[in-house]
Amino acid sequence: MDLVRRDGAERSQPYSYSVVGFLDSSQEIEYVQCRGRCQHDEKRIGCHLDCYSSISIETFSQTYEVTAPDFEPSHIANCQRSRWLRSWLASIIRRATHSRLPLEVCSDIAVRALDQQTSRRMAVWYAERKCGEFARNVSQVALSKKIYVRYAYFEGTRYIARLTNAATNNRDILVFDPLSQTPAARLYVSSDHLGIRQLLFVNSSSKPAIIQEPDVWWKTICLGIAWGLPQAVYKHVRLEPLCNAELTYRMSVVPCNHPTTTAYSLCWNQSILTLHAHTAGENFDCYHELRTMDESALWFYMPLRVGEVVTEIWKCDGSLRSAIALLLVTNRERSSYLGVQPQQGWSRSKWTLLDRPTKSPSTIYLMKTALGSLLGFESPKPDDHNPSPRVGWPTSSYPKSRRHEYFAWTSAKLDDVVDIIPCRRYRQGSKTISGLLLRYIDGQQACVGQIRLDQLQNPICVDRDCKMWFEFSLTSDGPIVSGIEQSREAPSLSKGENWFRVDWRGDLEWWYSKRQCQLSHQGRLSPETMQ
Template sequence: MAEDDDIEHCCVEAPHCRLCHFQLKDGELVVAAIRVDRVSTTFAFRRHDTFEDDEEGIAIHLCGRSLCQKRGRRLPCFHDECYGFRPLPITSKFLDATEHRFGPPLRERSRRRGYIQHTFANKLKLGPLKQLHMEICDIVAGYLVRECAIVTSQELALSDNSIDSLVELSRDIYARYVSIEGIPYVQALYNVSPSEGEGLRVFKARRGCVVRSIYVKYDHLGIRGVHFDLPRDGPLYSSACGVWWTELSRRNGILCFTAKTDGLKIRDLLDSTDAPPKRNSIVPAPGWPMPGLDCRVIDLKTCQVMRGGLSRIRMSSFDCNAPGTKGYLVGIFGLRLSKIYAHHPGADLPCRAELDSVRDPTVWVYMPIDPDEYLEEVWAIWHPSFGCIALMLLTNAERVVLFGAYFPNTGLKFHRIYATTNRPSRVYFNECDPDNDVPWIKYLAFENSEVDIPSCSGTNYKTQYPPSLIPASPPPYTMSTELWYYTGCRMENVAEIACCVDDGKATYKPIVGMMLYYKDGRRSCLGQYRPDLALAPLRIDTAGLLRIRMQKTTERYPCVAEVRVQGTADLDSSCWINIPWHGKLEWWFSSRQCTLRHFG
């Protein structure tokens, strides 16, 4: 066994196989490339663990994050079966051409798997399995998705059709594309006439024309499109999964640029108007879900408007006050917000797998929006030690919901960062890399707002919670590091209750929250709530009691095990809470337990 001083510490460069490019799952057998022609001993992948290969004298950390604290060399990692199957040697060109700049979203990963399987099934039906039903071909293709992905990507990487090129805007510009698993990417940009080469003309030069911005559409693999005028309509504005826009800008105009490739397709554009030391690249520029946006960006750490320095981030968005909005769903990871979704009619929330993929322990808080109700204000709550700890959303119906942990008032500052009227708008937030980032929304951006830059005075600043968020009971005291979240609502005029169940637990399925439906059509939420985990509503009997059975989890933490909406208090009072249909019910919860209290 190697001495500790002789062990080289490394980390895998990404938590996916660098041959098939599917995620590495815990327990799968993998190998890591130690050198070009040598791999480690086969071992079982366990995310964030460390594998020590005594034969090679190397310790491999398995987080796959770009900012791994172990540092050292970053090693490509492969499924053991994929590495054994590879039809061609693994070259640096192949690794460069297939590198992910950031982790693609779950929906793109699902689309990719489906495309590969469907394409190969069609080939089987037209070839060796043409006598069989298409369903059989699809089943067979499902077992060979990884192998198909490896063969296709290695064959594509053999191409020598993409090289760095200097492109002048005083001449027409043509583009050539390459299709990778159903997605077209820009393979080359060049100045030639149609008689000298094949390609699609993407820019027609005009005398006296000054191009100040080049709009670039890209994803984790490369550039999908280049536009020299701001796109106005059509599919350019579609919310394609995992696609962002950025731009290469120069106030006095861009004369020429360099298209940088990875050997297969274009990865970057470089402003070559100036000498090399002053050249500007699109890589550090922020990415947006639409081109040409001019937004005010709020740094939630300081609750101030950003004055530059916003780089290497990608911004996603949700539609605010769209017609018929049902509500807003927010994922909270400790002291930070991790996801924000708007719930609209006819448009389901992201699939359950995507919501479940958000890093544990995430809690989910839902803000229902009733008919004729709309979002009016967004407030950021700032703590002197932790920065922004929560967002507070207010509606025209005086509904106030706290998205974040509850802290006593001491030292808190409330900044109004957004105000609007009943008109549709978009709110932008930084997208977290599922492979690299801790889920943390650090920035919010707004296209337009009724408020000025946040300040520490006037109507845009407060120092205490509004009355509806002042609980009748103090936060439960457990551990000093355990964060508690607060919800509460009135119990009068309730017509139905829908329970939300966390069925992801292995040994029990606690009720983590409830939606209350009132007789006048209004709704309120208690505890955690995700619409995709909600049970059918139960009609209540106001002549009886709301009865809630508490029990201990396997870790001995209290949780809600059962809810009954009719009957009398004739059960064992040691585990049942009997609540009348009046007064206020408060539901405190953390990521592992909850407590309920009734007043009035």
């Protein structure tokens, strides 16, 4: 990575990028990333070495002005960008061969040609060409006249290039007419990290049907009344911080107690990153957001029963006033602890009641930052008559751990289980079983370990005449579950492996961290974790 002045005329020595910081070995100066918005003078821009070497100093400033993101895009946005780059290169190859090659062959060539370095160089080349078409200008439009927009495309995405009251050709599209029979009272503006995508002028009675998209954020502007002083046009949202972070003012929506909600998931990676409401037939984009892709991210899953709704939401704080877990309490007098366990020596009583949702559908707002998340609620702050909720704590001891290693704990009954669904993930290139989704004879579900719906395997029907055997592999980071079998007798062992027997009765406890796990059943423990 290079640090470059905005005019591109001065660059630093190369550094290895890290979100923590980096060291200038020549001057023995340590640089750290600003927490939140940078307020310093003489800002520098971080650029890949091959990106900066591919662009001329003359065009750097203009290219940066167009492509500089307002916020760090998610992993999903970067994947969409890579897919577009491959399709764009495939179209160039097809034109160059005068359509003699099938599109599938051109696409395959593009995939093979675009390694990481080539992708960056192609992206810079494309950006230089496109940015030459854009001229920066500031203009005004009158709301008393018709308003037209002109669009521009960048990396396959449509953005608004300009607004005007006078259309010059058919490229200018009408979006607002002051003489319309349904006068507009609000303006909805959608944008992503690069620019404005859409303007919607609507009246006060209409609510456009919009599907929430990753990295696309909406703002509301009131048009109905002219005030002598600026007035708030947004609904009041009560923010509850889960970590010490600067506000980003980008709020995503989490449905609460919606009839289509089947489960909730929470992701923790040094702080609570996201809360997600699952629905039947959904895609799994929630698992591919920034930082949740890291192997150190821990996922927690709470399946819902028929007619079950959340009635209380609590947070549990750790030692540094940062939430380590949320507790969701339901109308079935059931509570699910979603987060890491308090470490030895920590208090278990640092609880705060965040909200008491009604049984009818409502909305939880989620503000994501680089350091964690904040939750937002439309309801007033609830009265906290009880100092702490009822929580099921582990019966087994906290496993051995390294400094700053956090363990999560889950438990489930094994009686009346009819089938199990392993959750298998890749860790450092090897397959491991991170958890089990259990289904019972009455149709209910529970889970132990870490569950991600995009990593579930085929169900295994339970044979109650057999025992369940967990295959443990001993790695340099500690023991992990590498396999599972049903058998009357212990399966044969390979070098460096152990089998842990579990009968189909009692409770199974599953401890896990980002690098190792430990099971407990009827007083017996699986291979001991490592410090």
